[in-house]
Amino acid sequence: MAGRPREVTDAAILRAAAEVIGRLGPAGLTLAAVAKDVGVVPGTLVQRFGSKHGLLVALAKQAANDAQAPPERAGHVNGSPIDTLYSLVIESMATMATPERFANHLAFLCLDLTDPELYAPAHAMHTAQRAVIEGLLVEAVESAELATGTDTTALAGSVQAITTGAGLSWALDRHGTLAERLRQELDTLLRPYRTTHGAELEET
Incomplete structure (x- = not known):
């Protein structure tokens, strides 16, 4: 007699949904495609999330939650x-490693901007990411990697803008990898604020 199948967690379903969006975009996302990826029937997803829209809202909320404490996870x-x-x-953009995947995730962002239920968690994620970035920049000033007096609030906003803009530019010109482009643009942005100590750390 076959054993009882192991229950698939909501987290596994949401990871599969993100993967399907990367491959097919939000328009190509179906409950059937996600269910196939995790080895369940579509009815299971209907029971858990209600609809495709419910699944997208759950995915957006999970992304917002994940954005709140990455330094604690990564060290x-x-x-x-x-x-x-x-x-x-670089990790935040890792799922967009090809121009096609970047375009598909960008299409999801367009949904975030027009759907109130998706916008709220998208805005929460954006705000959480800004806070994490600014916190790291403050620590960098305190550890003498960045110059004393650096406006970390303004610089955090620039880091976010650079991240989004670099992805779009890379998807258009397709020079190198996205990770390489992000590192290059961050280097250019932060170089005027780096101290001798910070530059030495960068070289080691």
């Missing part, structure tokens, strides 16, 4: 707030 890379910032920015 400081090489003991450096700046290295940690680079790592988190």
Whole structure:
């Protein structure tokens, strides 16, 4: 007699939904496609999330929750707030490693901007990411990686803008990898604020 199948968690379903969006975009996302990826019937997703829209809302809320504490999960890379910032920015875009996947996730963002139920968690994620970035920049000033007097609030906004803009530019010109482009743009943005100590850490 076959054993009882292991229950698939909501987290696994949401990871599968994000993967399907990366492959097919939000328009191509179906409950059947996600169910196939996790090995359940579509009815299971209907029971859990109600509809495709309900699944998208749950995914957006999970992304907002995940954005609130990445430094605690990752720890400081090489003991450096700046290295940690680079790592988190690159990791945040890791699911968009091809121009096609970037376009599909961008299409999801367009839904976020027009659907009130999706906008609220998207805005919460944006705000949480800004707070995390600013916190790391403050630590970088305190550890002398960035110059004393650096406006960390304004710089955090620039990091977010650079991250989004670099992804779009890379998807259009397709030079190198997205991770390489993000690192290059962050280097350019932060270089005027780096101290001698910060530059030495970067070289090690």
